[in-house]
Amino acid sequence: MSEGKLSELISPEAIVNFETGAIKASTLDSIINLLPFEMGFCDADDIFRWYSNNPDRVHGRRKEAIGCHVLELHPRVAHHVEKLLNDxxxxxxxxxxxxxxxxxxxEAGQIYQKFMAVRDENGKYLGCMDVTVNIDLFQGKEGKNTPETIDEFIAVNPK
Structure with missing residues (x-):
């Protein structure tokens, strides 16, 4: 499997069609890197295949890990990871x-992590996706959650 951005693999102008709409490959690459969480994926053979490259990652990732068996990447907790993937x-x-x-x-703080089985429309197991969130990003926020005017929005979100 080649490394690189989706837009480098198929073309920046290629349109990726989803059930819920379509988007250019280059735009999808940019969106994934803006998400306030990070993601990773290992395939049905437990090979680590992909991770989002968010600038403020909670977990450091190395491109060298791509293509490695996921149990090799987590030797201290391999028995837990193996059970999870088998389940x-x-x-x-x-x-x-x-x-x-x-x-x-x-610094002090909490991390939330969720692992999810990825299945096709027939239920066939395709692999495992993980999502990691720095919970601190959402705690202790002051101000209204939903500003009613643009002035309130600017006051809550100064730049």
């Missing part, structure tokens, strides 16, 4: 989520 593969589970404190050396 996804067998259909015993469809998702698994947890919260944990940020790792040592970082």
């Amino acid at each position: 996804f593969r067998s259909g015993a589970r469809d998702d698994w989520e947890f919260w944990f404190p940020k790792r040592s050396g970082e």
